[in-house]
Ligand code: FES
């Protein structure tokens with residue numbers, strides 16, 4: 268893993284079970300990123316809406332639309348594709364969530380804290 | 387046209403249970419609930435209704451649920467409904483259902499309804515402040531704080547729309563007797579109907595055509611203290627803050643906004659300015675400084691000398 272400061276989010280199995288999860292690696296008291304599995308791929312995005320710079324979930328881990336097909340911002344209802352982060356409906360149409368690179372090792376999911384700090 | 391203000395907001399939602407949990411934690415009373423619909427009322431009977439997508443008879447929208455489906459205004463009497471019908475029938479279809487409620491669509495595509503208000507009279511306790519140099523408002527030996535006293539949503543306050551043409555939208559509501567109290571330049575007007583002295587029950591934000599729908603709505607609480615108290619409780623129940631607490635300048639209302647499963651954020655507000663027709667509308671460019679006197683962030687309670695706060 269070519270990571271400066273690896274941070275373990277959780278195991279792949281755990282994320283599979285949770286479907287989508289928020290994480291607060293910098294202990295700021297609010298989840299800074301979300302990770303989910305779509306088409307058997309792990310995706311992680313900064314928990315910051317491209318419309319206004321706010322967290323998107325309405326409560327812990329509630330990042331998905333009711334039918335689970337989109338990531339959703341519950342401030343104004345923007346919808347994002349799970350596997351690209353592209354906004355396909357809402358006030359930030361055409362803009363994208365900022366992707367955070369994930370690394371899988373021995374069944375665990377890692378991010379680089381440096382990337383999160385810079386984001 | 388004597389429109390009093392908002393009577394009911396009707397939403398279609400994807401997650402009925404989560405919406406019910408939010409609205410009851412927010413402090414509204416659930417007065418009816420089924421597998422597909424629920425109604426939540428404030429102290430005076432003004433309400434939010436939520437329905438699953440498949441419920442028949444909701445006004446149509448091409449905005450995916452969760453979405454605001456209808457804004458229902460209350461009027462003082464049936465003769466006001468006649469005036470509204472006469473005025474709006476000039477250029478649009480106005481339907482009247484069995485109970486006399488009028489339904490139509492505004493120039494921006496928002497479905498509206500008008501009915502004779504069935505608000506219950508409110509009996510709220512006053513928020514009394516003691517100020518040096520001013521006769522005390524609160525009598526001696528009467529504590530201002532009672533932690534057991536719940537902060538209850540009293541009445542529907544205002545709704546905010548994204549609109550594509552704010553000037554045209556403003557002109558439409560002027561036809562219904564609304565007046566503009568203040569405006570953010572290049573954004574839109576704060577408007578109040580003729581039967582209300584509240585600074586606004588409608589605010590509109592001009593946005594490009596792909597931005598549509600309800601931006602937020604709110605109920606009035608009894609005081610600024612109650613906004614802080616209710617918001618602290620809502621946050622402690624796990625609901626995420628969007629913006630606030632703080633105090634607006636136009637309208638002077640306290641605010642605290644929360645993300646919600648209804649597809650827009652939902653506010654607590656209190657202590658809004660009152661106006662009459664003597665008031666001259668102000669305008670200002672929209673900025674962090676013009677929109678709020680101050681802004682704070684809620685945090686978990688702790689006390690010096692006590693254990694560290696539990697992390698969120
Ligand atoms: S802040 Fe996310 S849609 Fe507006």
Ligand SMILES: [Fe+2]
Pocket residue numbers: 544546602603604641653655
């Ligand atoms: Fe508001």
